[in-house]
Amino acid sequence: ALRKEGGGETHVEAGLRLFGRSEDEAGRLTFYRDHAAWCPYCQKLxxxxxLKRIPCRIERINMRSYGAKPKSFTSKVPSGLLPVVELDGRIxxxxxxxxxxxxxxxxxxxFGPYGPAMLPAPGDAEGLARANKLLKLERVLFSDWCGLVFRPSVPGAGLFGGGAMGAFEKTLSAVDEALGETAGHWFMxxxxxxxxxLQYVSHVERMNASALYWKGMQLRGAGRWKNIDKWFDAFEQLPEYRATQSDxxxxxxxxxxxxxxxxxSGGDKQERAAAVIDxxxxRLPLKQSTRxxxxxxxxxEAAGEQAAREEAAWELSQNG
Incomplete structure (x- = not known):
């Protein structure tokens, strides 16, 4: 009931978010995102x-892998790409x-009542320069990840295919170093x-799983990138992030x-990792830990097994 009225916690099925404000205020902004919560670009938005508690309406649109998008959406966004917002009638x-x-x-x-400020102030030249530098580094990390995971290994060039693994690890180390340059857990x-x-987390979340599954490389919890580990731990303290996080x-x-x-990549390490994820x-009951x-x-882990059982039972009950 709370969810239908625009209240409650962050949830994938929410269609209205008010955060204590009026429906008229929510009417200014419509957020179009993917139906299954797969899209990393939708996740960051x-x-x-x-986190900023911006009142809005949410329309869930299927990704292309689920078939054609509704004409009501493509008439506004011919490309069909997500995410999209409509603010005061502007796409x-x-x-x-x-x-x-x-x-x-x-x-x-x-500067205003909507949650934390998420960009440096316009006059903060040093902060803006750091933000831009970090956003460029994120694009390098994304490119190196794609080069590692989505290209086949070169025969005779080593287990991971040439320098793809080395490039990815080097950029991860640069990201880890950047996280260590400020007080606290956040980049800025x-x-x-x-x-x-937010620009980083949606793809680094996917790097965690994909590098382990396809390359046998453990990014998180390996002890090598400790600032990234702490950064993820900080995100997982946020209920808003946990509600968007995937397995x-x-x-x-x-x-x-x-x-x-x-x-x-093949090999024992990769095959064992893939078997664990697959x-x-x-065997029930699963034995899981933070390690x-x-x-x-x-x-x-703190919520305990009973809470997990209740959540699983609730989700299964919704399948019918």
Whole structure:
């Protein structure tokens, strides 16, 4: 009932978010995102809206892998690409463009009532320069990930195919170093994530699962990138993030329809990792912890097995 009225916690099926404001205010903004919560570009925008508590209506649109998109959507967005927002009747596409626009329209922190400020102040030249530098680094990380996961290994060039693994690891180390340059857990410092953090997290979440599954490489919890580990731990303290977070199995199944097939490196390490994620050895009751290759969140561990059983039973009851 709360969800239908625009209240309650962050949820994939919510169609109205009020955050204590009026439906008239929510009528200014409509957020179009994917139906299954697979899309990383939708996830970062979804997180911004939830963390800043921006009232809006939400329309869920199927991804192309589920068939043709509704004409009511493509008449507004001929490309059919997600995410999209409609603000005061104006259609805006491209996730980062949308996020910057929302920060201007719905200011937070010292500049307005909408949650934390997610960009440096216009006069903060040093902060803006750091944000831009980090956003460029994120694009390098994304490119290196694609080069590692979505291209086959070169025969005779080593287990991971030439320098793809080395390039990815080097950029991960640069990201880890950048996270260590500020106080706290976030890229820009402060007490809350910014657009920079949101730009990273949706793809790094997918890197965790895909690098392990297709290359046998453990990114999170390996002890090598400790600042990234702390950053993820900080995100998992946020109920808004946990509500958008996926599990490794779902992630590696939904990546190919969006990006194309991942290429397995082979070898014992990769095959064991893939078997764990595929559930080849799953037996009930599952024994999970925060130290696993796919770590259980501290929140889930604290909630206990009974809470997990109740959540699973509820989800199963909705399948009919």
């Amino acid at each position: 979804w997180l911004q809206i939830e 805006v596409t491209e996730s980062l463009v949308i996020m910057q626009m929302l920060e201007q329209e719905f200011p937070g922190g010292d 410092g402060g007490d809350a994530p910014t657009i920079v953090d 490794y199995y779902t992630t590696v199944m939904d990546i190919p329809p969006q990006y194309g097939p991942g290429f397995s 559930g080849a050895n799953w 696993d290759a796919e770590p259980l969140t501290a929140h889930a």
